[in-house]
Amino acid sequence: MSVAAPGRLALAVVWFALSAAGLVGTWAFNIAFFADPGGLSYLGGWFANAASSSAAVDVIVVALAACVFMVAEGARLGWIRWVWVLVPLSFAIAIAFTFPLFLGLRELALRRRAGTRDTRPAGATPARRSSAA
Template sequence: MTAPSAIRSRVRIALAVAWFVLAVTGLVGTWAFNIAFIADPQGIGYLEGWFANAASSSAAVDVIVVAVAACLFMLAEGARLGWARWVWVLVPLSFAVAIAFTLPLFLGLRELALRRSAAPADRRSRADTDGHAG
């Protein structure tokens, strides 16, 4: 592996780790509040709470639009990466668990896949360079 490709590989790993940390944070953070709500619903329904006032309605619409866009991205990019058989599972999980979990999880898996796909190209490039150096 050449120095620039080794650096790119380490950057991809670091980015994947950051995405996975965000996924865990999104899972724990959202579900801590969901569990607190279930324990004390304060007389309102879950979705009713999303639209309880103008501020929460704005945040709800923001999250819904981003979630739909993220799901479309995950499906399209997942198909491009050859993940069409399983990537669709992330769509219902995005709404049942949290988009704050599934999107960073997808992005972390994507980084690892991109790193793996770059490795053979780096080996071919090195072989070409070594073959012409003689």
């Protein structure tokens, strides 16, 4: 296993904690909104004034960029079959949930990949078998 593997595991834990915080934090407010919408539609609330519109555009652009990254990186890692699930979930649940979840899963995959690599120092040659019969 590589030296970086413990750091990758710690980073994965951070990503998963942020994913959980994103899920709980966004849905606590979503549930509160749906319980009392205050006369606004959900998207109407996003664009109710200049400040909320700025924040909404900010989140939408970052969400789209994160989705592009997840699909591209998912293809690179060989996850193309299931990574597409995260794209609609990003908009149905929250990008604050799916993007850190993806990053945590990515760290675990990179950790596994690092553990399967040859850990000999660069330039080292493999041990030779004795040719004695």
